[in-house]
Amino acid sequence: MNRLENPARRRLFRGKLSHKPEQRLPWIISEAVFTSGCDQCQDCIKSCETQIIVLDEQGFPKIDFSKGECTFCQQCIQSCEKPLFKPQAQIDSGLETPWPVTLGINNKCLAKNEIYCRSCQDVCETRAITFRYQDTSIAKPELNLDDCTQCGACIATCPQDSLSFTFISEAANAR
Known part of the structure; x- marks a missing residue:
């Protein structure tokens, strides 16, 4: 697979001047280091035990939590020969x-709309998502972000x- 030399150029021709941040692999140094150093060999995709890359x-690897959760096995890191x-x-x-x-959690949440659902709590091993009346x-979801491992299991299982x-930079800018 040939690497795109300048992805920003493609966005310009498509009329997309801004770049939406992607959910890259865990523990990358930065988006800039990743996109400038990744040679798009796809070794990380082949090594992912949950197939979420x-x-x-x-043509750069990213995480798609709709396919499942990250187990933090670090196979993507170990398979990469680049210092990313x-x-x-x-x-x-x-x-x-x-x-x-x-x-x-946005307002499409079933529990927030008075429909019983606790699918996110059921898959959250660290109990970062709890429900309270x-x-x-109908009990409403509450997040304890200190307990969240960022595995994404709740994202994959949510029916809505x-x-x-x-x-975090987006959240800070939205305030």
């Missing part, structure tokens, strides 16, 4: 989050696509 419009990821000691420390994102007959990750 796909190609974006420019944070140092292993930094990853192993547990202080680094895999992505600069925050989890959010708030003067209604009401859960998503928002890049």
Whole structure:
């Protein structure tokens, strides 16, 4: 597969001047380092045990949580020959989050609309998503972002696509 030399040029000709941030592989150094250093060999796609790594419009790997969750097996990191990821000691420390994102629940959530659903809580191993009654007959979801591992299991299982990750820089700009 041939690598696109300048993805911004393609966006210009398509009339898309701004670049929507993609959910890249966990623990990359930065988007700029990733897109300038990735040779699009697809070794990370082949090595992903949950098959959630796909190609974006420019041919770079990205995570698609609609296909499943990330188990943080680090096979994508180990299969990559390029220096695109944070140092292993930094990853192993547990202080680094895999992505600069925050989890959010939008208003399409069934429970928020008085329809019983707890599919996100059922798959959340760390119990970052809990439900609490708030003067209604249906319990509403609550997020404890400190417990969220960012695995994406809740995103894949939600029947309404009401859960998503928002890049922290986007969340800060929206305020």
